[in-house]
Amino acid sequence: MLIVMCGLQGTGKSTIAAQLGLQLPAPVLPVDPVELAMWAAGIDRDQPTGLAAFVVIGALAGNMLRLGQTVIVDAVNDAEVARQQWRDLAARHEVTLRFVEVVCSDEALHRRRLAGRADNDIAGAAEPTWESVEARREGFTGWTDERLVLDAVDDVPGNVARALAYVGQG
Incomplete structure (x- = not known):
């Protein structure tokens, strides 16, 4: 199975992805650290390193899927x-795809x-601003894929339990 975590920065998707990975167990492949x-x-940061990071994570996920492992991808995916x-990728490997979107309904x-x-260890890597996060929100409008939507105002264990149920493991 390919589980794709989606959501804006700061919603807690990486926290949920990590807990989900421990519970399944399944490797979690985060895109951001690859770019960093x-x-x-x-x-050079002027190069398309964001795209390159997605390609790298896609290749790693493909290798793991080929081995029969469930994989969790962690990225904004806006x-x-x-x-x-x-x-x-899921179609090529003939595996089930599950999107899990994490939102935060409480702006404050x-x-x-x-x-x-x-959460980064690279000197000079700026954390996203509220303005940059808001600009990415538009990428989710009109998205019609079946997906589980989790709200960060709910507790992490409850969200992880809902995600496990959604992927058929809870």
Whole structure:
């Protein structure tokens, strides 16, 4: 199975992905650290490192799916082209695809969570601003794929239990 975590930065999707990975168990492949590692390796930020990180994670996920493993991909996935990559990957490997979107219905909470982020280890990698997060929100409008939507105002264990039930493991 390919489980694709989606949602804006600061909603808690990585926290849920990590717990889901522990419960299944399944490897969690986060896109952001791959891009940060490219920058740390000296690849210029003007290069399409975001796209390259998606391609790298797609290749790794494909290898794991080929081995019969369930894989969890962790990324914003606000662009249709990103979500199509995961549809295509699941189809190529003839595995079930489950999208799990994490939202935060409480704007004040979302802003606090975003402001409190410090999850990268690469010097000079800026955390997203509220404005940049809001700009990405539009990428989710009109998205019609079947998906589970979890709200960050709910507790993590409850959201993980709902995700496990959705993927048929709870």
